[in-house]
Amino acid sequence: xxxxxxxxxPSARHEAYWRAQIRRILILLAVWAFVAFGLxxxxxxxxxxxxxxxxxxxFWMAQQGSIFAFVVLIWIYARASDRADRAFGVDETPxxxxxxxxxx
Amino acid sequence: xxxxxxxxxxxxxxxxxxxxIGYRSRVAxxxxxxxxxxxxxxxxxxxxxxADWMSxxxxxxxxxxxxxxxxxxxxxxxxxxxGYVLLALLLAPFLRKFGQYTVPDFVASRYDSTLAxxxxxxxxxxxxxTYVAGQMKGVGVAFSRFLGVxxxxxxxxxxVIVSFFSxxxxxxGITYTQVAQYAVLILAYTIPAVAIAWALFGNPIPQxxxxxxxxxxxxxxxxxxxxxxxSPFVNTDMLNVIAITLCLMAGTAGLPHVIVRFYxxxxxxxxxxxxxxxxxxxxxxxxxxxAIAIFVKTDILRQFAENGAAGFVNLxxxxxxxxxxxxxxxxxxxxxxxxxxxxxxxxxxxxxxxxTPEIAxxxxxxxxxxxxxxxxxxxxxxxxxxxxxSSSLAHDLYGKILHPEASDERxxxxxxxxxxxxxxxxxxxxxxxxxxxxxxxxxxxxxxxxSFFPIIVLGxxxxxxxxxxAVTGMIVGLTFTxxxxxxxxxxxxxxxxxxxxxxxxxxxxxGIGVVGMLLNFALTIGISLVTPPPPEAVQDLVEQIRYPxxxxxxxxxxxxxxxxxxxx
Numbered sequence: 001x002x003x004x005x006x007x008x009x010p011s012a013r014h015e016a017y018w019r020a021q022i023r024r025i026l027i028l029l030a031v032w033a034f035v036a037f038g039l040x041x042x043x044x045x046x047x048x049x050x051x052x053x054x055x056x057x058x059f060w061m062a063q064q065g066s067i068f069a070f071v072v073l074i075w076i077y078a079r080a081s082d083r084a085d086r087a088f089g090v091d092e093t094p095x096x097x098x099x100x101x102x103x104x
Numbered sequence: 105x106x107x108x109x110x111x112x113x114x115x116x117x118x119x120x121x122x123x124x125i126g127y128r129s130r131v132a133x134x135x136x137x138x139x140x141x142x143x144x145x146x147x148x149x150x151x152x153x154x155a156d157w158m159s160x161x162x163x164x165x166x167x168x169x170x171x172x173x174x175x176x177x178x179x180x181x182x183x184x185x186x187g188y189v190l191l192a193l194l195l196a197p198f199l200r201k202f203g204q205y206t207v208p209d210f211v212a213s214r215y216d217s218t219l220a221x222x223x224x225x226x227x228x229x230x231x232x233x234t235y236v237a238g239q240m241k242g243v244g245v246a247f248s249r250f251l252g253v254x255x256x257x258x259x260x261x262x263x264v265i266v267s268f269f270s271x272x273x274x275x276x277g278i279t280y281t282q283v284a285q286y287a288v289l290i291l292a293y294t295i296p297a298v299a300i301a302w303a304l305f306g307n308p309i310p311q312x313x314x315x316x317x318x319x320x321x322x323x324x325x326x327x328x329x330x331x332x333x334x335s336p337f338v339n340t341d342m343l344n345v346i347a348i349t350l351c352l353m354a355g356t357a358g359l360p361h362v363i364v365r366f367y368x369x370x371x372x373x374x375x376x377x378x379x380x381x382x383x384x385x386x387x388x389x390x391x392x393x394x395a396i397a398i399f400v401k402t403d404i405l406r407q408f409a410e411n412g413a414a415g416f417v418n419l420x421x422x423x424x425x426x427x428x429x430x431x432x433x434x435x436x437x438x439x440x441x442x443x444x445x446x447x448x449x450x451x452x453x454x455x456x457x458x459x460t461p462e463i464a465x466x467x468x469x470x471x472x473x474x475x476x477x478x479x480x481x482x483x484x485x486x487x488x489x490x491x492x493x494s495s496s497l498a499h500d501l502y503g504k505i506l507h508p509e510a511s512d513e514r515x516x517x518x519x520x521x522x523x524x525x526x527x528x529x530x531x532x533x534x535x536x537x538x539x540x541x542x543x544x545x546x547x548x549x550x551x552x553x554x555s556f557f558p559i560i561v562l563g564x565x566x567x568x569x570x571x572x573x574a575v576t577g578m579i580v581g582l583t584f585t586x587x588x589x590x591x592x593x594x595x596x597x598x599x600x601x602x603x604x605x606x607x608x609x610x611x612x613x614x615g616i617g618v619v620g621m622l623l624n625f626a627l628t629i630g631i632s633l634v635t636p637p638p639p640e641a642v643q644d645l646v647e648q649i650r651y652p653x654x655x656x657x658x659x660x661x662x663x664x665x666x667x668x669x670x671x672x
Contacts, residue, residue, distance in 0.1 A: 011662035018650050022565075025193045032189045036182050036353075041345055044175070044336045054315035059334035062178035063170075063394040064311060067185045067387050074192045074383055078376040081197070085373065085652050096653035097371040098203040099142060 017088035024080055028073050035061070035069045110472035111250040118288050118476045119265055122281045122483070126269025129277040134503075134516050137274030138205040138495050140368040144279055149374070150381020152279045153365040155286035155484035157184075157356075157382065158389060159235070160242025163289060163481035168456030171397035171404075172446060174333040176340040179348040179614075183549075185383060185390050186349070187356025190557075192379035195357055196366040198564045200375035201649045205367065206492075207360040207556060208500040214563040215571040216642050218505060223578050225500040227555045228360040229493050230582075233533070235359075235548040236489040236526075240534020242454075242482035249428050249458060250475040256535045262483060263531040270487045270494075270527075271520045278487045279368060285484035290388055292477020296461045296470055297392050300399045303464070310395035317395070321402045328405060328442045333398070347615025354621055355549025358557035361488040364495075372652035400456050403463050404445065413440045421462035430455045486530060494523035547589050550617025554581035558624040566629075567646045573632035581624030588616045640664075 039047065044058030052060050085091035092098075105113075131137050144152070162184065170177030202210050207228060212221035240259050247258020269277040294310070301313035322332045331338045337345065356362060365382075369375040408416050416422060417433040425431045430452040436444045445451050458478060461471045498519040503510060510518075555578050562569040591605040592613040608616060637643075644660050 011659065014651060014655070014659070014663070021650075028193060029189070032186065036186050036349065037346060040178065040182060041336070041342065041349065048334060048336070055318045056334045058336065059175055059178075059318070060314075062175060062336075063181055064314070064391050066178075066182050067391050070185050070189050071380070071383050071387050073189050074376075074380045077193055078373075078380050081376055082373060090651040090653050090655075092371045092373060092653045098201050098654055 013088050014090065017084060017090055020084055020088075021081070024077065024084075028077055032070070032073055035066050040066045105468065107250065107468040107471045108252055110469045111475045114469075114472045114476035115251070115479060118284075118480060121284055122265060122269060125281050125284055126273045126277040129269075129273040129280045131272075131274050131276045132516075134205070134499070134512050134519065136276050137516055137519050138367075138491075138499060139364075140274075140276040140279045142203065142368060143370060144368045145370060146374045146377035147381050148283050149279070149365065149369050149378040151286040151385055152282035152368075153362070153378060153382035154385035154389075155282040155289065155480070156278075156365055156488035157362060157386060157485070158286075158289065158481050159485035160239050160478065160482035162389065162393075163293065164242050164245070164457050164478050165454050166457075167393045167396040167400065167460075168453035170394055171401040171456055172448065172453060173339050174331075175336045176338060176345060177394075177397065179340070179345055179352065181390055181394060183349045183352025184356060185386060187353040188379055188383040188386070190353060190357035191362065191366075192376060192383075194561050194564070195363060196369075196375045196379045197372045197652070198649045199363060199560070200366050200369050201372050201652060202645075203367065205364075205499055206495045207363050207560075208496060209504075210563070211556075211559065211574070212500075212504070213645060214642065215559075215569075215574045216638060217571040217575065220571055220575050220578075221500055221504065223575055224556070225496040227551070227578065227582055228496045231359065231548050231551045231555070232361060232489045232492045232496075233529070234551065235361075236486055236493070236530040237533035239482045239486040239489070240530050243479060243486070244534055245428075245454060246458065246475050246478040246482070249425070249455075250472070259531050259534040262479070262486070262534075263527050266483055266487050266490065267524055267527040270490055270523050274519065274523075275364075275368060275491055278491055281487065282484045285480040286385060288480040289477040289484070290385070292473045292480070293389050293396075293457075294392055296464070296466055296474060297396050297399070299466055299470065300460070300464045301395065304399065304402075310392050310399075314395055314398065317398045317402065321398050321405075324402060324405050324409070328409060330442070330446075333401070341610075343610050344612055344615050347611045347618045351553050351615045351617040351621070352549050354553035354557045355551075355617060358552035358555065358560070359548070360496075360552075360556065361485075361492045363556075363560075364492060365488070396457065396460060400460050400463060405442065407463075408442055408445060413437055413444070416445070421459055424462065425455050425459060428455075490523050490526045490530065493526040494519055497526075498522040547593075547613070550585050550589060550614070550620065551582060553617040554585040554620025554624055558621055559628055562625070562628055564646065564649065566632075567643045568632055568637055569628055570632045570635055570638045572635040573628035573630070576631050577624040577626075577628035580627055581620040584623055585617050585620035588620070589613050592616070 040062040044062055047058035048056035050057040135141050166180050199210060208221045208224035211224040243262035244255040244258040247253050248255045269281050297310040298308050301310040302308045305313040305316045307313040325333055366375045369378045413436050417436050422431055426433045432450045435450045461474055502518050503515045559574040559578055588608055592603050594600040594604040595602060647660055647663055648655055
């Protein structure tokens, strides 16, 4: 099936989609690294001075909080990507779902 | 009924269910056999991924390890969950768009090289065998303790079950069996945790009971003259905590049996949501594990403080486990201090989760449920790994290189044969286990992080990466990591009296994969830059996998004009 075309070059829109995805991935990975290696390891000794309902905060981040944060990060990524797919016209229909791409 | 009778009931029921599901999901094509026909919805795929992922090490070994390492045990919790962020953001949707059967398929197409396929297939087999040994040992331990059969007999029973549903159902049988196994293992893991949290702290949610449990344990450790449980870097320094965490994360994202789970998703969108559901399901267990670790450590230390060494060895759960040889009561009596039970040679970490219900005095059917859960965790991971081994041998080496002309029927037959062969080898590994569960598994991560992760990420995000870089990067990363682990664990791997090396730049065996990974990245980038760029067809493939829907040839063509205005 030939996809519908808009007047502006679709390739330019694809480029914009990919740049937006890269930007989103970099931002989310920065948060991931800060939560995991910053708050839960490097800053953990300092954060342990703070108590979160009886549990030292650094310890809680490392064994509970970071895991919750990872789940939320993927949720944000999946949801934002769904929206971007539609906005840039690269979302899948049953006819345009890949079942194996060959280099041709 | 006692523990043993109840265990026969839970194991009998769950195993029958797996066999039934496996039979219902039998397949007749290679697409069904390797990627479940690419028709699995995101929630089911997420649950299957979670079961595939959570191994005997996660279920049986992890809480015990954390209980004895305290804060430093966080490396496992963060490493084995944080890797999903890398998977979801950097790999899963793109590999689903690529959409073939195996990880070596991607490596071969992206790097336009049969050599790359061979190296990737061999690496996949190597990594998966390292990992599967621990699963089979887990099956044997659970059977020998709870059903009173010999360890080898337990392994054989596990082999028969796995070979049945994976041979006839392939990935489809494995996927739907794993969904059932997830349900069994999560119930088995959380029910005792909820019961203990309720009994000791009056709060049914283990994660929330930490508020009372943590201060109590820190106090108890202080009374016994130990460091606080929550203090960082007591057993492992900060550099190694960072290295191990990162190594487990990148390894998670590079393990072929995890990556291939995203090939089974319905479409790209579903691959992203599969990653979300998978991590949510995993997080249920992974946030419960530290609570179990704290409950069990508190119980053990309290029982020791109250009874002294002589009274402690007479407790019925200690006696039960002493019979399996996993607790050394003589050593506890000889030493007489709390340090004896904190020594892993005296009290094996692997028994902690399986012993939790007994330690807390929960009824026999809960103990039996935990046994069934441990078996579900071990079998589900083993089956996923066996499929990777089979697909590497039958699809990549036989079907793509040796006999590409073979019919689909013939290829399917070889696939079934190879999975059967892999089960036998894995079973032999399980009967002669090469070390304690979680440690063996941890090495598979280093190997995966150093071989697959860098070249797949670069393959998706950098069109310039070529086969010369990738093949060198993969071989050097894998070899470096393997040699380092062998030297640092020479006492286990090579049988020398002492390790031949303690660390490399301060990084020990568990985190060394990070150095291998950086080497791989550096070599792939460096060598690609000084050798010719990949052919245009490969660059088009990279362009194609970045977008969820299939772009037409005309659309791909336009991208060339965009980058090369002269041609326009």
